[in-house]
Amino acid sequence: MALINENFLKLKAGYLFPEIARRVKAFVDGNPEAAKRLIRCGIGDVTEALPEAVRYAMHEAIDEMGDRKTFKGYGPEQGYDFLRNAIADHDFKAKGVNVDADEIFISDGSKCDTGNILDIFGRGNKIAITDPVYPVYVDTNVMIGNTGDADENGAYAGLTYLKCGPENGFVPAIPSERVDLVYLCYPNNPTGAVATRAQLEAWVQYALKNDTIILYDAAYEAFIRDPEIPHSIFEIPGARDCAIEFRSFSKNGGFTGMRCAFVVIPKGLMGKTADGTKQAIHPLWSRRHSTKFNGASYIIQKGAEALYTDEGKSQVKALIEHYMGNAALLVQACKDAGLAVYGGVNAPYVWVGCPAGVTSWQMFDKMLNEANVVITPGSGFGSAGEGYFRISAFNSRANVEEVCTRIKALK
Numbered sequence: 259m260a261l262i263n264e265n266f267l268k269l270k271a272g273y274l275f276p277e278i279a280r281r282v283k284a285f286v287d288g289n290p291e292a293a294k295r296l297i298r299c300g301i302g303d304v305t306e307a308l309p310e311a312v313r314y315a316m317h318e319a320i321d322e323m324g325d326r327k328t329f330k331g332y333g334p335e336q337g338y339d340f341l342r343n344a345i346a347d348h349d350f351k352a353k354g355v356n357v358d359a360d361e362i363f364i365s366d367g368s369k370c371d372t373g374n375i376l377d378i379f380g381r382g383n384k385i386a387i388t389d390p391v392y393p394v395y396v397d398t399n400v401m402i403g404n405t406g407d408a409d410e411n412g413a414y415a416g417l418t419y420l421k422c423g424p425e426n427g428f429v430p431a432i433p434s435e436r437v438d439l440v441y442l443c444y445p446n447n448p449t450g451a452v453a454t455r456a457q458l459e460a461w462v463q464y465a466l467k468n469d470t471i472i473l474y475d476a477a478y479e480a481f482i483r484d485p486e487i488p489h490s491i492f493e494i495p496g497a498r499d500c501a502i503e504f505r506s507f508s509k510n511g512g513f514t515g516m517r518c519a520f521v522v523i524p525k526g527l528m529g530k531t532a533d534g535t536k537q538a539i540h541p542l543w544s545r546r547h548s549t550k551f552n553g554a555s556y557i558i559q560k561g562a563e564a565l566y567t568d569e570g571k572s573q574v575k576a577l578i579e580h581y582m583g584n585a586a587l588l589v590q591a592c593k594d595a596g597l598a599v600y601g602g603v604n605a606p607y608v609w610v611g612c613p614a615g616v617t618s619w620q621m622f623d624k625m626l627n628e629a630n631v632v633i634t635p636g637s638g639f640g641s642a643g644e645g646y647f648r649i650s651a652f653n654s655r656a657n658v659e660e661v662c663t664r665i666k667a668l669k
């Protein structure tokens with residue numbers, strides 16, 4: 259009989275969102291009438307139609323595929339140059355940020371990228387994550403064997419947890435000990451917090467001093483409205499020597515069902531072998547990508563490229579305005595209901611304190627049963643998320659207005 263990867267047996271319950279889906283299904287099956295009123299604000303999944311510029315570009319790409327003269331088979335694993343160049347020019351160079359097209363690796367999603375990146379790092383690294391945190395960072399470390407078992411709070415032995423709460427604006431204090439890898443996500447999923455330039459500068463200084471690599475997840479950068487808040491870790495001097503950045507078209511372009519994202523790895527970023535020899539990270543990821551991935555679909559990459567046209571940019575702006583308008587309504591409704599509210603200003607997530615004495619999962623049940631609204635329990639993002647819940651602003655305006663009414667009516 260084949261041996262299994264026993265690390266999987268250490269994982270707690272299901273992945274958060276399948277677990278929510280399971281509970282929601284049980285509710286729907288048991289309450290068919292109430293289920294008709296159900297509004298889902300749990301998983302952060304976009305709801306509005308793809309930008310027209312994207313659809314148009316994809317139609318053209320399909321026609322190219324329908325003609326043997328322009329048909330495309332396998333594409334370059336790292337992504338087509340037209341998309342890598344568009345990203346480098348519009349997301350970085352136009353903003354004065356030094357990232358070259360060949361430092362950009364196109365993929366089919368940031369969830370995969372943030373998990374797969376562990377392939378190129380050795381075992382025995384000291385790894386820090388924030389708490390609360392996007393669960394993928396934790397679970398992929400468990401799967402690959404970077405942790406011990408979980409304790410009764412769900413904290414895994416071997417990981418360094420950086421507590422985030424209102425007292426630090428949900429941006430962790432610089433740790434007193436050194437770590438090899440640290441995951442930072444800003445704008446933050448789940449708390450909707452943003453990191454200021456000064457906070458990111460402090461992290462980059464820490465990383466440079468300690469030979470730490472920052473795994474910077476900027477999947478929600480398009481939602482930043484405050485002009486002072488950095489969109490990329492590479493806006494911070496020194497970050498090219500200590501950071502990898504993950505970006506996604508899921509939430510800005512409405513690509514959750516299309517699948518397209520990218521990783522930025524500066525060519526000078528170094529790790530080391532066990533004997534201390536320095537080794538560039540970029541060729542390792544390039545090799546990994548070429549071996550385990552055959553490139554994102556040409557049609558999808560053509561769609562993503564269209565996000566950088568003038569029409570695409572203005573259609574993305576309209577989408578962001580729509581979702582952030584939702585966020586503002588949700589923030590206000592929670593405030594009106596007397597709840598403590600965070601996020602929702604530069605991020606599409608609203609992070610809400612549960613009423614006194616109510617746990618996150620109790621709040622989940624209350625919202626499901628009394629308001630027929632699906633939210634995400636904060637404890638699903640880590641023990642420091644206990645006592646909070648997350649509302650996703652990805653929805654229609656009508657649904658959000660209805661959710662606001664129901665929140666205010668909650669007993």
Ligand code: MLT
Nearest residue numbers: 300301302303369447508
């Ligand atoms: C979330 O709800 O946290 C996100 O949709 C998860 C993801 O982007 O994978």
